Amino acid sequence: MKTEPDPLKPAAVVDESPNRSPDFSPHLPPRATYIHVPFCAHRCGYCNFTLVADREDLIPAYLHALETELQLLEQPRPVDTLYIGGGTPTWLDVDSLQQLLQIVLHWFPPRRQAEFTVEANPADVTPPRMALLTEAGVTRLSLGAQSFDPTKLRTLERDHTAGDIQRAVQLVRQHGQQIALDLIFAVPSETQSVWQDDLDRAVRSGASHLSTYGLTYEKGTPFWTRRYKGQLRAAAEEDELAMYLTAIDTLTAAGFEHYEISNFARPGCKSRHNEVYWTGGGYYAAGPGAARLVGNLRQSNHRSTTTYIRRLASGDSPVAEAERLSAEELARERLLFGLRRLEGIxxxxxxxxxxxxxxxxxxxxxxxxxxxxxxxxxxxxxxxxxxxxxxxxxxxxxxx
Ligand code: SF4
Structure with missing residues (x-):
């Protein structure tokens, strides 16, 4: 069935440089896994992630394909960090979510003290889903909050409200999990005071981890087209810069550590999973569009969910691109990612x-x-x- 080399399997250590004695952590068997769930209720205008909107009919076939892909591992791989992202994993109904968790936990059983994160849309955080996630051992819920401001949420075409965020946060806290919030700034018409209010409310929310991103206009998205046609006015560069600095000053004054360009954490609450990426570690990944680094082999799956499903159903590899990285390429990546961390290299x-x-x-x-x-x-x-x-x-x- 395989048309690509060793999907998901740890690759052999390759060191083509005789005078080097590298000790790349990508060469150790990965202890981190990312699972991509490509479903959302609708596609927000700025989003260019790998996903399908309003296609719940594909969920059973996706779960089947994911299981088929993970069978390529041949044996379970215990991990220290497990991250289920998307798309919106919590868009799955409770039965499908349960099936997803069973598949993933079979192939990637968390080790003791593992970090287990699931991304969620605030509107989907319901008592039955939270009960299921808690039972499965999830330790961290990453909420795509983006803003507490109704106008900004509408501009971003999000389908949740500030009330949904508050309800979700309360429920997650009741279940004893850590809360990570994503926030977006430099949205058209956003003022400094709207952004300041978002930051203040995020601090008061009890979240232990905050990620802040300036809005980007990716080619191929409706936002890119609307900007091109003059229907959306991007924030001025100096305003975006000022908002970023406001985030740094507000969040560090509130006791968060600014530990990566876009990420802030309460003491002891950094994203251990993302730290694997930034420190050059290897990681498994599965699902449409997912990219993994195992040994010195980087592979990316097909981005199209239907192609991903079709290939696995017909016994073909889900891999769209594969490359072996040289020792120098791995070192350069490590330099770049390492500099993203505030503590540097x-x-x-x-x-x-x-x-x-x-x-x-x-x-x-x-x-x-x-x-x-x-x-x-x-x-x-x-x-x-x-x-x-x-x-x-x-x-x-x-x-x-
Ligand atoms: S909810 Fe998130 S992943 Fe889904 S379309 Fe919106 S921005 Fe993209």
């Missing part, structure tokens, strides 16, 4: 972990950005400065 450890010196990979670019004040070299670490944080996207291409 330990310059002495980096060569031990990757087999490469930072200067050997990107010396001129690093020196240039240090001179410009966007990167800092201090106490044996290389990290983004506050000035570098706000323009980080312009730095990455020069480090690759």
């Amino acid at each position: 330990d310059e002495a450890q980096f060569p031990q972990q990757t087999g490469f010196q930072i200067d050997e990979l990107a010396g001129p670019a690093v020196r240039h950005y240090v001179d410009q004040g966007l990167l800092a070299r201090q106490d044996g670490r290389l990290r983004l400065t506050r000035q570098g944080l706000v323009v980080s996207d312009s730095i990455w291409p020069d480090l690759l």
Whole structure:
């Protein structure tokens, strides 16, 4: 049935550089898993994620395909972090959600103290779903809140209200799980005071983890088209920048640690799953569009849910793209992702972990950005400065 090499199986360690002695953590068997659930009630105008809207008829076939894909593992793989995202996993009815959890937990049994996150739309967080998620051992619910402001939620075409967020938060807390909230800023017509109010309400909500993202206009989305036609006016760059800095100042003053460009956590509440990505670890992934890094093999599944289902039903591989990364490519990725974390990169450890010196990979670019004040070299670490944080996207291409 396989047309691609070893989907999901740990790949052999490949080190083509005889003089290197890399110690890549991607080469260890992954202990993290991402499962993609591609269903939503409708598609929000700004969203370009892999999903199908209003196609509940596909859920049984998707579950069957997912199970078929995971059978390629041949044996269960215990994990330290398990993340079910989407789409909207909680859009599944209770019976389908139960089936999904059974499949996933069979193939990826959580180890002791594992972090188990499920993404949810606030409007779907009902007592029966919460009972099911708690029973399954979920430790963290990630709510796509985006805003508490009715006008902003309407602009974003979200189908929940601030009241839904509050009800969901209360229910999740009753079940003893941690709450992560996603928030979007720089939405058309949004003022600084609307954003400040969102941040204040998020702090008061009791969430232990907050992610803040500036609205983006991805090609192919209705928002991109509406902006192109002049029907939507994007926020001015300086306003977006000011909102980002407001988030940093408000959330750190409220006791959150700003630990990654877009992420803030109460002490002890960082996303351990995302830390795997940012520290260069390997991870399994399954579902339409899911991308995994096992050994030095990166694979991405077909993005189309129907193609994904059809290929698995006919005994074909779900993999659309596969590439073996060289030791240098893995080291560069580790440099880039490591710099996303506010604590930056330990310059002495980096060569031990990757087999490469930072200067050997990107010396001129690093020196240039240090001179410009966007990167800092201090106490044996290389990290983004506050000035570098706000323009980080312009730095990455020069480090690759
Ligand atoms: S709910 Fe989330 S995943 Fe679904 S369409 Fe909206 S933004 Fe995209």
